[in-house]
Amino acid sequence: MPKITDAKILILATDGFEQSELERPLKDLKGKGATVHVATPDGSAIKGWDEDNWGDSVQADLALDAVKVEDYDAIVLPGGQINPDILRTNKDAVKLIKDFTAHGKTVAAICHAPWLLIEADVVRGRKATSYPSISTDLKNAGAHFEDSEVVVDNGIITSRSPEDLDAFVGKIVEEIEEGEHSRKAA
Amino acid sequence: MPKITDAKILILATDGFEQSELERPLKDLKGKGATVHVATPDGSAIKGWDEDNWGDSVQADLALDAVKVEDYDAIVLPGGQINPDILRTNKDAVKLIKDFTAHGKTVAAICHAPWLLIEADVVRGRKATSYPSISTDLKNAGAHFEDSEVVVDNGIITSRSPEDLDAFVGKIVEEIEEGEHSRKAA
Numbered sequence: 001m002p003k004i005t006d007a008k009i010l011i012l013a014t015d016g017f018e019q020s021e022l023e024r025p026l027k028d029l030k031g032k033g034a035t036v037h038v039a040t041p042d043g044s045a046i047k048g049w050d051e052d053n054w055g056d057s058v059q060a061d062l063a064l065d066a067v068k069v070e071d072y073d074a075i076v077l078p079g080g081q082i083n084p085d086i087l088r089t090n091k092d093a094v095k096l097i098k099d100f101t102a103h104g105k106t107v108a109a110i111c112h113a114p115w116l117l118i119e120a121d122v123v124r125g126r127k128a129t130s131y132p133s134i135s136t137d138l139k140n141a142g143a144h145f146e147d148s149e150v151v152v153d154n155g156i157i158t159s160r161s162p163e164d165l166d167a168f169v170g171k172i173v174e175e176i177e178e179g180e181h182s183r184k185a186a
Numbered sequence: 187m188p189k190i191t192d193a194k195i196l197i198l199a200t201d202g203f204e205q206s207e208l209e210r211p212l213k214d215l216k217g218k219g220a221t222v223h224v225a226t227p228d229g230s231a232i233k234g235w236d237e238d239n240w241g242d243s244v245q246a247d248l249a250l251d252a253v254k255v256e257d258y259d260a261i262v263l264p265g266g267q268i269n270p271d272i273l274r275t276n277k278d279a280v281k282l283i284k285d286f287t288a289h290g291k292t293v294a295a296i297c298h299a300p301w302l303l304i305e306a307d308v309v310r311g312r313k314a315t316s317y318p319s320i321s322t323d324l325k326n327a328g329a330h331f332e333d334s335e336v337v338v339d340n341g342i343i344t345s346r347s348p349e350d351l352d353a354f355v356g357k358i359v360e361e362i363e364e365g366e367h368s369r370k371a372a
Binding site: 016054081082118134 | 202271274301304305318319323326328
C-alpha cells in the first residue's frame with residue numbers, strides 16, 4: 001500500500017485561484033508528509049483570489065512544461081472563478097489533466113475547477129460535484145452530478161467549495177493510499 | 187417595421203460585469219434613441235470589472251422582480267468571468283431569459299454571458315459564439331459553435347469579447363428593427 005509520506009502531489013493553478021483552495025491542500029498534504037509541488041503555466045508566482053478580491057501570491061516550484069506525470073501520484077486543481085477559466089484555454093494544462101487520468105493517477109478538483117475536467121472530457125459517465133453555478137456544465141459534459149461535500153469516481157475526486165476542504169483533502173489522502181487506479185470503462 | 191428609436195431594451199447584470207460590455211451597449215443604444223434600462227438582482231448599483239480588477243459602479247433602473255417582459259423588445263447580457271457565474275445561480279434571472287426567448291424577443295449575450303443561455307437551455311440546436319474558454323460548455327449544451335465576431339440564430343445574438351462590441355451592438359439594432367421572432371423549432 002502506498003503511504004502518503006511517500007507521495008508526490010502536483011497542484012496546478014494560475015492567477016485567480018481561490019486562496020484557501022490552494023493553500024489548505026498545500027499545507028495539509030505537506031503536513032501529512034507528502035511532497036507537494038505547485039506548477040504554474042510559466043513557472044512564475046501566481047496571485048490568489050480571496051473571496052471577493054485579489055489575495056496573496058504563491059510561489060511556483062516548476063513550470064507546466066517541466067512536469068513529468070510519472071513523477072506524481074496525484075494532481076490537485078484549486079478553483080476560483082478566474083483561475084480555471086484561464087487554465088482551460090491552455091492546451092498543455094488540459095493535456096496534463098488527461099495524462100494524469102490516463103495514467104490512473106488521482107485527480108482532485110474543487111469548486112470551479114471541474115471546468116478543467118469538462119475541458120479534458122474525463123467526467124463523461126462519472127459521478128462528480130462542483131460549485132453549484134457550474135453543475136449544468138458538468139451535467140452537459142455527461143457527468144452524474146451529486147450535491148455532496150466530496151464525490152469520488154474511479155480516482156476523480158470533486159468537491160463544491162472551500163467549506164468542503166477537510167473532506168476534499170481527506171479523500172485525496174485516502175485515494176493516494178489506495179494506489180493507482182486501473183480506470184474502468186465509464 | 188419597428189424602429190430603434192421606439193425600442194425598449196433591458197440590460198441584466200450583477201457585480202463583476204465586464205465594464206465595457208455593459209457601458210458600451212448602454213451608451214450606444216441610448217445614442218441611437220432607444221430607451222435602455224439596467225436591471226440588477228435587487229435593484230442596487232452593481233460593480234464592474236475592468237479587464238484585470240474591479241472597476242466602476244453602474245446604477246440600476248429596476249430590480250429583477252419588477253421587470254415585465256412585455257415592456258421590452260430585447261435583453262442584453264454583458265459578460266465578465268464573475269457576473270454570469272453569479273447570475274446563472276439566480277432562478278429568476280434564468281427564468282427571465284427563458285421568458286424573453288419564449289416571447290420572441292431579441293436576446294443578446296457577449297463573452298462569458300452565453301453561460302446564461304446555457305443555463306436557460308435556449309441554445310440547443312442553435313448557432314452561437316462566446317469567449318473561447320466557454321466554447322466547450324456551449325457545445326456540450328447543444329449549440330453549434332462558431333468563431334465569429336457576431337452570430338445570430340433566431341433572435342439570439344452572441345459575440346466573443348469586448349473587441350466585438352461594434353458588431354454586437356450593430357446586430358442588436360438590426361434584430362430589433364426586424365421585429366419579434368416567431369421561434370422556429372431548433
